[in-house]
Amino acid sequence: MMNASRSIGLFFVIGLVALTAITAFSQEDPASVMTMLGPRAEGLIIARCSVCHSADLITQQRLSGTRWETTIEKMKHWGAEISGQEADLLIRYLSARYHPDAPLNLPPLDHEMRKAEPFKDEPEAQGPARGVVLRGAGVFELNCQGCHGAGAMGGMGPKLAKNPILKHDELFRETVLYGRGPMPAWGSVLSEQDIADVHEWLLTR
Amino acid sequence: MKDSSEGAIVSRRQWLKTFLGLGAGLLVVHRGGLLAGSVDLDTARDEASQLIVRVSRPFDAETPVREFTSFLTPNHLFFVRSHFGPPSPETIGESQWTLRVGGAVERPKVFTMRSLRQFEPVTITAVLQCSGNGRAYHRPRVPGVQWERGAVGNAQWTGVRLRDVLQAAGIRAEARHVMFQGADRPVVNAVPLFARSIPLQKALHPDTLLAYEMNGHPLPLLHGAPLRAITPGWMAESCIKWLTHIEAREDEASGYFMQTAYRVPVKSAHTNTAVTGNETAPVEVMPIKSLIASPENGQSLEAGPVTIQGVAWAGETSIAKVEVSIDEGKTWRPTHLVGDDRLYAWRQWRFLWQATVQGTFTILCRATDERGDVQPAASSWNPSGFLWNGWDRVTVQVHP
Numbered sequence: 001m002m003n004a005s006r007s008i009g010l011f012f013v014i015g016l017v018a019l020t021a022i023t024a025f026s027q028e029d030p031a032s033v034m035t036m037l038g039p040r041a042e043g044l045i046i047a048r049c050s051v052c053h054s055a056d057l058i059t060q061q062r063l064s065g066t067r068w069e070t071t072i073e074k075m076k077h078w079g080a081e082i083s084g085q086e087a088d089l090l091i092r093y094l095s096a097r098y099h100p101d102a103p104l105n106l107p108p109l110d111h112e113m114r115k116a117e118p119f120k121d122e123p124e125a126q127g128p129a130r131g132v133v134l135r136g137a138g139v140f141e142l143n144c145q146g147c148h149g150a151g152a153m154g155g156m157g158p159k160l161a162k163n164p165i166l167k168h169d170e171l172f173r174e175t176v177l178y179g180r181g182p183m184p185a186w187g188s189v190l191s192e193q194d195i196a197d198v199h200e201w202l203l204t205r
Numbered sequence: 206m207k208d209s210s211e212g213a214i215v216s217r218r219q220w221l222k223t224f225l226g227l228g229a230g231l232l233v234v235h236r237g238g239l240l241a242g243s244v245d246l247d248t249a250r251d252e253a254s255q256l257i258v259r260v261s262r263p264f265d266a267e268t269p270v271r272e273f274t275s276f277l278t279p280n281h282l283f284f285v286r287s288h289f290g291p292p293s294p295e296t297i298g299e300s301q302w303t304l305r306v307g308g309a310v311e312r313p314k315v316f317t318m319r320s321l322r323q324f325e326p327v328t329i330t331a332v333l334q335c336s337g338n339g340r341a342y343h344r345p346r347v348p349g350v351q352w353e354r355g356a357v358g359n360a361q362w363t364g365v366r367l368r369d370v371l372q373a374a375g376i377r378a379e380a381r382h383v384m385f386q387g388a389d390r391p392v393v394n395a396v397p398l399f400a401r402s403i404p405l406q407k408a409l410h411p412d413t414l415l416a417y418e419m420n421g422h423p424l425p426l427l428h429g430a431p432l433r434a435i436t437p438g439w440m441a442e443s444c445i446k447w448l449t450h451i452e453a454r455e456d457e458a459s460g461y462f463m464q465t466a467y468r469v470p471v472k473s474a475h476t477n478t479a480v481t482g483n484e485t486a487p488v489e490v491m492p493i494k495s496l497i498a499s500p501e502n503g504q505s506l507e508a509g510p511v512t513i514q515g516v517a518w519a520g521e522t523s524i525a526k527v528e529v530s531i532d533e534g535k536t537w538r539p540t541h542l543v544g545d546d547r548l549y550a551w552r553q554w555r556f557l558w559q560a561t562v563q564g565t566f567t568i569l570c571r572a573t574d575e576r577g578d579v580q581p582a583a584s585s586w587n588p589s590g591f592l593w594n595g596w597d598r599v600t601v602q603v604h605p
Contacts, residue, residue: 052392054262060351071348079395100346146392156290156392182262 030096041093043188048082049075050184051146058094062102065095081142129192131200139194140201143186152205157183161205172199255282259350263290264427267338267355273498273516276544276553277330278358280419285427286335286356288399288462292388292447297430299423304370304415304432308384308452311375318431321415324365324373329412331437331549332359332518333444336467336488339584339593347590354496354597359516359551362435364416368409371453376405380453383408385434385445401467402458403436403443407489412437412549415448437549438521440488440592442467463487469587491520493580494594495527495554495572502599511558513540515597518551519574527554530569534582534596537571560603567600 045055063071068091076082082090097106140152149155165172176195179185190198256266267284291297299318307313337349338356371383384402391398407413414435417424424430429446436443442462457463468485495517500506517524523546528537540556560566571580583595 050262052396054260056258057260057350060259061348062346063348064345067348077395078397079393 030099033092033096037089037093037096040188041090044082044086044090046179046184047186047189048080048086052078052080054182059098059106061094061098062100062104063094063098064100065091068094068098079146129196131193131196131198133197133201133204136197136199136201139190140198143190143194144198147183152202160202163202166199166202169199256285257353257355259352263287265350267352268358270354270496270498271501272355273359273496274514276359276550277420278360280360280422280425280428283333283358283360283419283428284335284356286350286441287389287427287446289389289391289396291426291430292390294426296388297426297447299431302431302449304449304451306370306374306451306453308454309377309380310371310453311377312373314374316370318417321365321370321417321432324369326363327366327412327414328361328363328418329414329435329437329549330359330361330545330547331435332357332491332551333435333441334358334491334494334518336440336442336591337589339595340590342593342595343584343586343590345586347586347588349590357496359518361418361420362414362416363418363421364414364432364435366411367413367415367434367451368411370415370451371408374453376409376453379455381405382454382457384450384452384454384458385443385448386450386452387429387433387445387447388449389447397461399445399462400458400460401443401445401463402454403439403489405453407436407439407443439490440467442488457487466589467591469589469591488591491518492584492592492594493517493519493524493572493574493578494597495524495570495580496597497529497568497570497599500568500599500601503601504599505602505604506560508560508563508603508605511560511603513556513558513568513570514554515570516551516553517570517572519572519578521548523548523575524552524554525573525575525577527552527570527572529556529558530571531558531566533567534569540570563603563605565600565602567598569596569598571596 045058049055049058061071072080072082072087072090076087140148144152144160145155147155147157148160149157152160154160160166165175173192173195175183176190176198177185177187186195255269255272257269258264258266260266265286268278268282272278272282302318304316304321305313306316335350335352335356338352339354340347340349341351341353367383382402382404384400386398386400389399403413414437415432416429416435417432419425419428424433429444429448432448433446434444434448467488469488471484471486495515497513497515499514500511513529515527517527524542527540527542529540530537538556540554542552542554544553546552554570558568573579580594580596584593
């Protein structure tokens, strides 16, 4: 009897703690989560998710936090380059904005037409950045190869080796920073130095 | 049923405007764009603007249901769905295409389109439907493309019998399944290929085709040019597009898209309830379903006679009747089945409604097939949101 009531009491305490934790978590005000995390999360969606699919596939979902979590796990498993910290942020943001009771017609992210907010603390560049070929090869492999193919020989995206755009530094930079058509904006992921490095490396291809 | 359609069309136009505004030689992704397969950009724009875009890349779009007043769904209005978008347009020429047939066969073969066309040509009219059509209506909500009513269409498919092709290669005794693989590829290598298999019995059925024409025209790129499988009466994920490989096997295809995706919990045939446990089966035959093509949801009608019309289909059997209800399913009235009655195609139906009273009315429809299966008020929930076939519903206003 004693043992039974003691364990009931223990369960009660555990339950209370869990309940408090859940309540605290769910009291995270969705509006402030969206304002606070929005720019970075939207940048991440463009940089990490829209390599494979446009963001409209994400914004039409209305899912619980658990469902968002499993979805992001699945995408990581399928090659999405999302760090643990980025995944946490995305889950918080997506659960706040695209939960099961959210209205169906939320304003679109409109990501493909505008630049994502930068979230890297980069010092302001002094004049145009000078590219480093070797570094550019690495940056390309990590970020661009998925679409533009190994050796920049083309894939889902066009071949960049010997591409005429390489002769236009500013056009190249803008295209990478802000995206163009189906290509997502990379301003939230790549620094000016990264872009200059990739450019320099591409010129050797 | 009312929601996102308009917004999607508008944003698609904006997207296209941006897309079309690009100069030559810039960073243009040419795969997955709807440019592909169309003769020129203006045509592509006009045609695509009539579809409801669900995902802009890879391109997934559904047909506005009002188009289903026509028996055949025109190619440019036919719903589009693929996991990775089409292969690049320059790779799909008939002269360069090959189909490899291997696995558990006596004589592995490589067919060209020309050699395939030596087999007897067959034309079949069949409904193709995405398994996720109607996913948006499942509750609780399910992740995936939020298809509403139009990820379905009825077209004439011309090609050769898969049976003839398999027999030319000689099926070995141990073969039980036939796997299809297309030329479409994911952006990232970690994503599994879209490979699916069907049981040998379906593969050897004389109506299962390798099709190269759709509604009398060469297959458009977005619909699998130059060659796709057609498994009449079955959900469309078996109808592999851009088909390059066929493999006879002892077991089902391995991999995500056969072993994890496109499966539903196994149900008892009698009670239609999911049995306990995790047993699942691949999605195969289409359940009975009907749609109201006219009037449209939200339409204003003048009081008087109104023709309610639509379509109904039932996988591998025929439609016996379609009924409509104007009182939330309390009473049902029979409609007239009209037009051709062809196995695998949809059946058109009409009902003359005397809309004499003004007000807001919800019209429901439900179909019954030859075996007695009746379209349910709502489909049973499943984790992937497949096979929605609940009563179709449109709400209209009747004015004096």
